[in-house]
Structures are given as structure tokens and as C-alpha cells.
Amino acid sequence: MSDQSKIPQATAKRLPLYYRFINNLHIQGKLRVSSKELSDAVKVDSATIRRDFSYFGALGKKGYGYNVEYLLEFFRKTLDQDESTPVALIGVGNLGTAFLNYNFMKNNNTKIEMAFDADAGKVGTEVGGVPIYHIDQLEDKLHDVGAAILTVPLSEAQTITERLIDSGVTGILNFTPARITVPEGVRVHHIDLAVELQSLIYFMKHYPLDNEDDAEEE
Amino acid sequence: MSDQSKIPQATAKRLPLYYRFINNLHIQGKLRVSSKELSDAVKVDSATIRRDFSYFGALGKKGYGYNVEYLLEFFRKTLDQDESTPVALIGVGNLGTAFLNYNFMKNNNTKIEMAFDADAGKVGTEVGGVPIYHIDQLEDKLHDVGAAILTVPLSEAQTITERLIDSGVTGILNFTPARITVPEGVRVHHIDLAVELQSLIYFMKHYPLDNEDDAEEE
DNA sequence: TAATGTTTGTTAAACAATTCACGACATTAA
DNA sequence: TTAATGTCGTGAATTGTTTAACAAACATTA
Ligand SMILES: NC(=O)c1ccc[n+]([C@@H]2O[C@H](COP(=O)([O-])OP(=O)(O)OC[C@H]3O[C@@H](n4cnc5c(N)ncnc54)[C@H](O)[C@@H]3O)[C@@H](O)[C@H]2O)c1
Ligand SMILES: NC(=O)c1ccc[n+]([C@@H]2O[C@H](COP(=O)([O-])OP(=O)(O)OC[C@H]3O[C@@H](n4cnc5c(N)ncnc54)[C@H](O)[C@@H]3O)[C@@H](O)[C@H]2O)c1
DSSP: OOGGGGSOHHHHHHHHHHHHHHHHHHHTTOOEEOHHHHHHHHTSOHHHHHHHHHTTOOOSBTTTBEEHHHHHHHHHHHTTOSSOOEEEEEOOSHHHHHHHHSOTTSSSSOEEEEEEESOTTTTTOEETTEEEEEGGGHHHHOSSOOEEEEOSOGGGHHHHHHHHHHTTOOEEEEOSSOOOOOOTTOEEEEOOHHHHHHHHHHHHHHOTTOOOOOOOOO | OOGGGGSOHHHHHHHHHHHHHHHHHHHTTOOEEOHHHHHHHHTSOHHHHHHHHHTTOOOSBTTTBEEHHHHHHHHHHHHHGGGGOEEEEEOOSHHHHHHHHSOTTSSSSOEEEEEEESOTTTTTOEETTEEEEEGGGHHHHOSSOOEEEEOSOGGGHHHHHHHHHHTTOOEEEEOSSOOOOOOTTOEEEEOOHHHHHHHHHHHHHHOTTOOOOOSSOO
């Protein structure tokens, strides 16, 4: 745990978002940006942005704003972008295939290195340049993979989770509706798409005037 | 806005999750459940569950727990109105196709009624039983559709958003990395998968001992 | 150089959500 | 009936997050 451990979780969740937009500004050739401009772009209150940035010290200059280049460099270092973390995907079905085809590298450095499935027809092929191995080979192939994306059927979720953890995985992005059980020290983020849709509709009906956003919700 | 408008947003986001698990218990034939049991299943603190339920009055019985049948009936009524909300999906690509193939009806009630794409090759076909229309027909076909799932390329996101809103859509589940701009009264939930992955990795590196979950979050 | 405008970093207050802890009551077993 | 146990609902305490407001710092202009 580093010196950044006192940073609020709400702030930590926004960091990748900031990073991407600052990167966009850099590509567009912008040299400076104010918290107000950034606020319009990412839809986060400007005071919240200043507060978030201030946890890392004084990144900006009063009366000027933030230097895009400097900010970008800072975020790159902070988010450990230089060292890309290998990720595995389990379950190359509808959702898994979509993720493999999508190039997560485009705007950031995380990349799916390998995928696993139980379907012999899929094993040995590649999807989006990622090799697909048989799930039986999980323990053999998973080296230095710290994070996994879980897109298997609900019924397999807990079993696969345990095998992943035994193989050294400490972070799981879980797209199954199962609320999986993991030991201390393993981080799980649930993205439950059915819940997201229902929750959106609930908010539409019951909080019609507000205008909050979310998900990664979470 | 109903009498439920004072319910905390954090609570509202958990309702569909509770609903699904209570439904599972009912199917399993369980007659009663305690906040503790439910807590183990959904990974939400039992005090939080009791507090959440208590916003709706006294649903349980002291010394006994909650009656599964009663709870289920209650949640169905509370979330029932949502069943009737038709949803449209825009952009039948990798992600859009996965969503259409997935039967959102399985464990819940919301359903995608129609889809739109700009690709003439896709128009006229069906995916997962959902008809695909050309995006030019958006204004013609979108009747009584209140919510939309947005899975178009980044560059199209804002334009399509404006057309959706002009056609009466008041809720958008946005999977593009664009932070779209909408007028007051329109609800947007962003699910930014690249951010979710980066954020998971950030938490793994910087908060290695905790065990919080998320996404949707809201 | 002085005057003016801009924007940060931070304080304090407001707001929101979670968790503790306990009284009240239900159930069960003896 | 009584005692032991289990469980809810909730006030109070705690923890976490957002926002408003503003002095100080700097930029810009004349
Ligand atoms: N597709 C969606 O839009 C969507 C939406 C919400 C939730 N989900 C959830 O995401 C998960 C995946 O959904 P999907 O639509 O891609 O399902 P899918 O059936 O298309 O894909 C599941 C894949 O997992 C593979 N698999 C099965 N058992 C396995 C095992 N033991 N080890 C490794 N691989 C195994 C299957 O061969 C298949 O390729 C499910 O849990 C589903 O509930 C999907
Ligand atoms: N696939 C993923 O895993 C993933 C992950 C993160 C984010 N996303 C985001 O989700 C969105 C969709 O991703 P994808 O991988 O499905 O992309 P995709 O290119 O496979 O699909 C986009 C679809 O939108 C259609 N389209 C293009 N212009 C349109 C218009 N004006 N009106 C209607 N339809 C139009 C295209 O014909 C295509 O079918 C993108 O914004 C992407 O950044 C995808």
C-alpha cells in the first residue's frame, strides 16, 4: 500500500476518467485546462475535480489552470500506465467475444492477454488477436496474470473464481449475476447489467428531475 | 415523483439486486430469510439491508426474519411499473449484439423491444428476436420508448443522444466512453468498461487489503 | 507598475450513506 | 410458564463525499 492509500475511493474511481480526457486534450494539442473546462467534459463538479487533484499535491497553478502535459505525465505515473497489467478473460461467449474484439489498448494500457473457454470448438482459435485456451489449462497458462474478467454462465462463476484465486488472481471484474465469495485481499467489482438497466428505469420513474450519473456502480 | 422519492439513491440501486435474490429464494422454495442470510448472498451488510427495507415500512417480523413470499410480492409491486417500460438499443455492433442475444427477461422484467443501426446489412434482420431498423427511422419507430441503451461508436454518441431525447427518451444507459450532454430531466447512467477495468487495477495496487465492490454504481 | 481578472487549493459546512448497538418482540425448547 | 435465542427496526454515532466560498497566487493588460 502506497502513500496514496488515504485517497477516497470515490476519487480513485474517477482517476481513469480524468486520465482519458486529459489524454484527449493532449492529442488535440491543448496546452492548458481549467477545472471548469474539465468539468464540462467529464460531468464532474469543478470543485470536486480540484479537490480530487489536490489529494496528490499542487498540480495546477493559480490564475492559470493545469498544464496538460504535466497533468498527463502525472496521471500516467500514478495509474501505473507504463507497466501494463496482464488480464485474462474467462468465458468467450456473447459478452466475452465483444470484449476481446474491443481493443482496450486504444486509450489505455490494460490489455487482455489470454482467454479461456470450455467449448472445444473455440479452443485454439483467436478472437481479436487474443488466444483462447481450454479452461482445463487455466492453472498451466495463468502466469503473472493478476486480474480476470469473468463472463462465464452464472452456474460456473463461483467454481471458476476459486480456481482463479488459487492461481494468484487478486482482482476480478465480474459480469455474471452471481455475487461471488472471495477471501480477504481479493478485489471484486461487480458489473451487473440487468441491475443497471432496472436501476436506470427506477430512477427515471422516481427521481425524474435529478440528473446524476453512475454505474460503476456502484 | 412518488412517495418513495426520499429513498436514498444508494438504496434504490440495490433494490433490483435484492429483488433478484429474493426471487431465487422463492424458486428454491425457501419460506423465510433473515437479513444475515441475505447479506451473505448479496454481499451487503445486514444492517444496511434492514435499513434499506425499513424505508418501505416494516416488511419483516422481529425474531423471525422476512417472509420470502411477502417480500417478493412487495418488491414486485414496487418495481412492477418498470416492467412496462420499453427499451430500445442503438448500435448493433459487438456489444449491442451481445445484449440482444442475452435475454434480459430471464430474471427480470425489462426487455429490449427494438434496435437501430446505420449498417444496411443489419437492417431488416433480427438478433435475439429483436427487430433491427435503420437509424433513419428512429423518429418514426420510437413510440412510447422511454429508455435507450447506447452502444454506438464514440463519434456518434452525442448526435444520437440528441435525437433520442427529441423523440421522448428520458433515460440512457451509455456504454460509449463519451460523457454525453443532456438537458435537465434526462437521466444518464454511464458504464465505462475501460474505466472499470483500470479502476479495478488501481484498487488492486493501492488498496490491496480491502474488499469493497462496485460498478453500478452509481 | 498597478489594476483587473482568473483559477487554484483548501476550509468548513452540508449532505449522504453506513454501521453500531440496543430495545422490543417472536419463536423455540424445556 | 419461563428462559434462551434470534431477529427486526431504528436512533445515534460514524464515516465518507460533495459543494460553496474565498484568500492567495498568478496571469494579463494597459
Ligand atoms: N450477454 C449479455 O448481454 C449479458 C448481460 C448481463 C449479464 N450477462 C452475464 O454474463 C455472463 C456471460 O454471458 P454471455 O451472454 O456471454 O453467455 P454465453 O453463454 O454466450 O457465454 C458463456 C461462455 O462461457 C463458456 N463456458 C461455459 N462454462 C465454462 C467453464 N466452466 N469455463 C470456461 N468457459 C465456460 C461457454 O462456452 C460460453 O462461450 C453470464 O453470466 C450472463 O448472465 C450477460
Ligand atoms: N465492445 C466492447 O467491449 C466495448 C468496451 C468498452 C466500450 N465500448 C464502447 O461501446 C461502443 C460500441 O462498441 P462496439 O465494440 O460494439 O463497436 P462496434 O463498432 O462493433 O459497433 C458499433 C455499431 O454501431 C453502428 N453505428 C455506427 N454509426 C451509427 C449511427 N449513426 N447510428 C446507429 N448505429 C450506428 C455500427 O454499424 C455498429 O454496428 C463504442 O462506443 C465503444 O467505445 C465497447
